[in-house]
Amino acid sequence: MADYAHPETLVSTDWVAQHESDPKVRVVEVDMDTRAYDEGHIPGAIGWAWNSQLCDTVRRDILPKAQLEQLLGSSGISNDTTVVIYGDNNNWFAAWALWQLKIYGHQDVRLMNGGRKKWLAEGRELTLEVPKVPAVTYRATGPDNSLRAFLPQVEAALEGGGHALVDVRSPQEFTGEILAPPGLPETCQRGGHIPTARSIPWSKACNDDGTFKSADELRSLYGAEGVDGSKPVIVYCRIGERSSHTWYVLKYLLGFDRVTNYDGSWTEWGNLVGAPVEKGAVAKANA
Amino acid sequence: MKAEEYRERKTEVAGWPVNLASYRLGAVFHCKADNVSPGAALARTTGSTREEAEKKALDRAGQLLARTQVRAV
Numbered sequence: 001m002a003d004y005a006h007p008e009t010l011v012s013t014d015w016v017a018q019h020e021s022d023p024k025v026r027v028v029e030v031d032m033d034t035r036a037y038d039e040g041h042i043p044g045a046i047g048w049a050w051n052s053q054l055c056d057t058v059r060r061d062i063l064p065k066a067q068l069e070q071l072l073g074s075s076g077i078s079n080d081t082t083v084v085i086y087g088d089n090n091n092w093f094a095a096w097a098l099w100q101l102k103i104y105g106h107q108d109v110r111l112m113n114g115g116r117k118k119w120l121a122e123g124r125e126l127t128l129e130v131p132k133v134p135a136v137t138y139r140a141t142g143p144d145n146s147l148r149a150f151l152p153q154v155e156a157a158l159e160g161g162g163h164a165l166v167d168v169r170s171p172q173e174f175t176g177e178i179l180a181p182p183g184l185p186e187t188c189q190r191g192g193h194i195p196t197a198r199s200i201p202w203s204k205a206c207n208d209d210g211t212f213k214s215a216d217e218l219r220s221l222y223g224a225e226g227v228d229g230s231k232p233v234i235v236y237c238r239i240g241e242r243s244s245h246t247w248y249v250l251k252y253l254l255g256f257d258r259v260t261n262y263d264g265s266w267t268e269w270g271n272l273v274g275a276p277v278e279k280g281a282v283a284k285a286n287a
Numbered sequence: 288m289k290a291e292e293y294r295e296r297k298t299e300v301a302g303w304p305v306n307l308a309s310y311r312l313g314a315v316f317h318c319k320a321d322n323v324s325p326g327a328a329l330a331r332t333t334g335s336t337r338e339e340a341e342k343k344a345l346d347r348a349g350q351l352l353a354r355t356q357v358r359a360v
Contacts, residue, residue, distance in 0.1 A: 035331050036319075040288055040312055088319075090326055120290040120310055127288065170325040176360045182303045182322045183329045183351035191358060203326055242325060279360045 003215035005255025009098075009248075010212070011084055011110050013119050019084075020044050026077050026133075029116065030054065030087040030097045032241075040126035042086070042119060046075050046133065050093040050241070054100060062143075062263070068104050069138045076133030079107070086112035086119070090203070090210050095245040099261055103148060105141030111248065114210040121209065147247075149234045149260035151268060157234055158195060158276070164227045165197040166235045168246045169266065173238065174199040176279040179270070180238060187238065188270030192279035194236070198225040202242045205249045218254055232258035236265040288312055292337070297323065300345055301352040305329070307344060309337050320344040322352070 004010065019025045020043055027045040029037045037047035048054060053071055056063060063071065077083055083106060087094035091111055101109045112119070120126075149157075157163035172178045176191030193199070204221055205213055213221070219228075227233055233250055237243040240263030247261040269275055290310040297306050304323040309316060318340035320330040330347035334340035 033328055033331060039317060039331075039333075040290070089321070089328055092326075117308065120308075121293045123289045123291060123293065125289055126312065172357075173325070177357050178355060179358075180355075181325045181327045182355045183348065184322075184327055186356075191360070201324065203324060 004212075004253045005215070006252040009110050009252040010113050012113055013122055013124060016042060016084055016086075016112050016119075017124060022082075024080075025082045025084060026075065027084045027086070027112075028075065028094075028097065030085055030093045031116075032089065032093055036088045036116060038128075040128060043125055043127045043129070044131055045086075046131060048075075048097065050096060054093075054097055060264075062100050062103065062148075065104060065140050065143065068100070069140050072101075072106075072138040072140075074135050076136055077138060078136050079139060081108070083109040084112055085109065086115045088116045090117065090206055090245070091115040092202075092241045092245050095248045096241045099147065099244040099247055103143045103145070105144065113212060117210045147251075147260060149236075149262040149264075151262075151264055151272075153260070154194065154234060154236075154262050154264075154269070157232070161196075162231055164225075164231055164233045165194055166222075166225075166227055166233060166243075166246060166250075167193045167197040167199050167266075168202040168235055168237045168242050169193075169199075170201055171199060173266070175281060176277075187267045190270045190277055192270070192277040193266075194269055195276050195278045197236075197278075198227065200225055200227070200246070202237070202245045205246065212249065212253060215253060218249060222250065222254070229254065229256035229258075232260070234260050234262050236262040236269075238266045239263070240265045290317075294337075298345070300349045301355075303352045303355065305345070305348050305352070307341055309341055309344075311337075316340040318344040320348040322348075 179186040293310040309318040332343035
């Protein structure tokens with residue numbers, strides 16, 4: 001973990017195994033498909049479903065503060081609990097949860113490097129037992145919307161320049177050849193990307209085992225596209241979960257101060273009437 | 288309980304790359320198929336053998352991937 005700007009936000013699978021019984025630590029598995037948690041999870045871990053427990057289920061939004069407080073409280077998480085989050089899909093939804101907990105001011109929340117995949121591949125202990133945790137009272141702060149980009153901010157960034165826009169979807173989504181990841185439902189009317197965005201797929205930040213690349217490798221990856229922290233960065237994907245992964249990388253591994261996750265993402269932009277869209281090949285860096 | 292015999296392999300289904308991760312939990316083999324890039328899970332299946340679990344995952348992935356339309360740009 002050395003050389004990352006904020007190594008305290010990342011723990012290894014070894015660290016989690018060593019803290020299984022630590023009462024100050026709450027491990028949470030976050031998945032889109034919670035069958036993963038149900039088939040076996042880290043002993044002591046509780047499970048959260050991204051689409052039903054970490055999103056507003058009425059309007060498209062993150063959880064309202066009161067619901068976030070209820071979720072954390074019922075999960076036995078106090079304001080001073082160390083929350084360690086991991087999940088499937090290389091921690092996409094875990095990163096979403098971390099981003100949301102940061103929006104609501106939780107101090108000590110960390111990702112498990114490599115996520116569920118690494119834990120399984122290492123043959124570590126799993127359980128079917130769902131822990132019974134005593135409910136506590138949780139008081140959130142915020143929301144801290146400096147971590148989040150809304151549509152007007154993206155439009156203003158596009159008009160004014162001075163921002164770096166990073167599209168973390170796959171290259172074929174970026175070019176507009178496909179409207180959604182292969183095999184998933186199309187959620188937009190138009191394909192392509194936001195003008196001036198650089199294509200840096202989220203997966204380029206990871207090694208084959210799901211762990212994050214070194215700080216030097218990450219600096220080179222993003223720096224090659226002109227994303228070096230010298231100007232504010234807005235990251236987006238299709239629905240905001242892959243981009244929360246990249247948001248985490250830029251914010252906590254590289255230490256960029258001004259990084260926002262546009263969770264409206266392409267599902268919002270690609271449905272807007274009259275919004276500018278670029279299609280085709282990956283743009284060259286214009287820095 | 289531990290995941291044993293964990294293995295990943297890549298293949299192609301309906302013209303799309305697919306990653307299969309399979310492992311045994313007790314007597315049951317589990318398999319997850321994802322779409323490599325971007326890496327979204329497409330299917331999660333079980334079987335009494337690895338081959339059975341993988342076949343179910345590939346069948347389901349194939350159904351989903353066949354719906355993906357590629358547009359000229």
